[in-house]
Amino acid sequence: STSDSKKKRLRGDDPKALADYMKSDQCRNVFLMLGAGVSTAAGIPDFRSPKTGLYANLARLNLPTPEAVFQISFFRNNPVPFYTLAKEIYPGRYRPTLTHSFIKLLHSRGLLHTCFTQNIDTLERKAGVPEDKIVEAHGSFATQRCIDCKTPYEEEKMKKAIKEEEIPRCEKCGGLAKPDIVFFGESLPDKFRASIPSLREADLLIVIGTSLTVYPFASLVYFVPEDCPRVLINLVEVGDFDRPDDLVFTGKCDGIVRVLCRELGWEEELDKAWVET
Ligand code: CNA
Secondary structure, three states, X not given: OOOOOOOOOOOOOOHHHHHHHHHOOOOOXXXXXXXXXXXXXXXXXXXXXXXXXXXXXXXXXXXXXXXXHHEHHHHHHOOHHHHHXXXXXXXXXXXXXXXXXXXXXXXXXXXXXXXXXXXXXXHHHHXXXXXXXXXXXXXXXXXXXXXXXXXXXXXXXXXXHHHOOOOOEOOOOOOEEEEEEOOEOOOOOHHHHHXXXXXXXXXEEEEEOOOOOOOOHHHHHHOOOOXXXXXXXXXXOOOOXXXXXXXXXXXXXXXXXXXXXXXXXOHHHHHHHHHHO
């Protein structure tokens, strides 16, 4: 029965029920899983949205398939498409969204355990979420190295090369220098695997702005306990949110996060955090 269930039963798409649960002392460890949809309002296109997504707009780069831009074997022979794209999405041009500020708030309220992100734009850090709470599962533009001898490459030089449309090369071996973002066929950072067991401590999992199509990242939703409510906030329904305590909110994440913060009594703080970033 629901009465002896450890967690409060959550059903459907009621932000008040979610807010009440978040305010209760049952909810201590909140985990997040983020995707490109969190950053579209910042002006960074996602991959898979029809028309606006990056994959829909890569045709002009003459790729065999859109995914090739992130394939290490393709990159080795032709790094130009990747650097063309990198110029477009390079951090520095964008500011965090309201949803990023919500994550900062979860941290300052002592609720955030870990923020798993597929995003490579570093906007979580920019919003003020401390690095030790972020797992950049697909790496980021924060560091870079040679794909052959692995010698680190200077950030300023990478910035300059991308800006001036030059191909950055390792000063040691002449290999291609690439930002440490994970390409298809490359392994995920050690921190990703090391952080998976902590999901057993989860009292709440919030999944925001991802198509949940990239593995192993997408499988994280299965590592939280059976009775841990899982919340999806996404433009469209994705994944299998069919456990009894799962909640699904469809729409733009910034709007949904605002409604949730209103229910939490955090709305003013949310706007303040966002203005200050
Ligand atoms: P995706 O496959 O493009 O899916 C994005 C999802 O977000 C889709 O289901 C959209 O419907 C949804 N969405 C778009 N806008 C919003 C919004 N405003 N509110 C709510 N939902 C929205 O992207 P994933 O992240 O799932 O794919 C994984 C790839 C994308 C990772 O490897 C990333 O590195 C990569 N990526 C990152 C960025 C970035 O760093 N900002 C940008 C583009 C791609």
